[in-house]
Amino acid sequence: MIQLTVNGVSHDLDIDPATPLLYALREDLGLHGAKFGCGMGQCGACTVIVEGKPTFSCVTPVAAIGKRPVRTIESLGTAQKPGPLQQAFIDHQAAQCGYCIAGMIMRAQALLDRNPHPTDAEILTHMEPNLCRCGTHMRILAAIRAASGRAAEATQ
Template identity: 75%
Template sequence: MSTLTVNGVRHTLDIDPSTPLLYALRNQLELNGAKFGCGMGQCGACTVMLDGQPVFSCLTPVAACEGRKVRTIEGLGSAEKPGKLQASFIKHQAAQCGYCIAGMVMRAQALLEQHPHPSEAQIRSHMEPNLCRCGTHMRIIAAIKEVAEGSQA
């Protein structure tokens, strides 16, 4: 048995503690925002926040999450009421295929919570581990900058 606190809700799961967090989120909790991309921590599609830090959930075992706070894209907002960063991504049409976007948003959210007004260079450096195969990197950066500059409504 493992106990996870995800988006402020405590869950007790009958799961092998070595199971990657990604599988617990998707298969046990039906939180499907984080995606399986590469399974090797090289693409970032599975990025979630663990105690405020971005982590690759495909590499993070459930056991490493005991007593810690997991936050997923579902914890930021909903389709009906998106969070500021989610709304900015929508406004800037940062998603093309959309596969990487939940991970991108989570990595960006972690940055903005740690550094509310990062420079473009800081944004680029922080976002580097996450890949967008469709090439919307400039729209992603614009969406993050808008929130960082406080011009997002």
């Protein structure tokens, strides 16, 4: 039996300890925000926050989580009432195909939780592990900048 705390709720799951966290979230808990992208921890579509750190859930076995809390995109808001960072992504049209966006938002949320007003250089460095094949990187940067309260600054 594996116990996971996801979005503040404790769950007892009867699953193999080697099961990737992504599969437990999607298949056992019905949380479909994190996406399967590459399955190798190289694209970031599966990014969730584990104890404050962005984590590739596709390569993280549930046994490695232990008692550390997990946050998914579902913890930030809903389609009817998006959270501030989600709203900034909407306002800046940061999603094109949308596949990477949940992972991008979770990586950005981890940064803003740690540093509410990052510089562009800090944002770019922090976001580098997550890929967007559609090329909306400048819109993503603008959305993060807006969520941090730096919306008025010019795009570099």
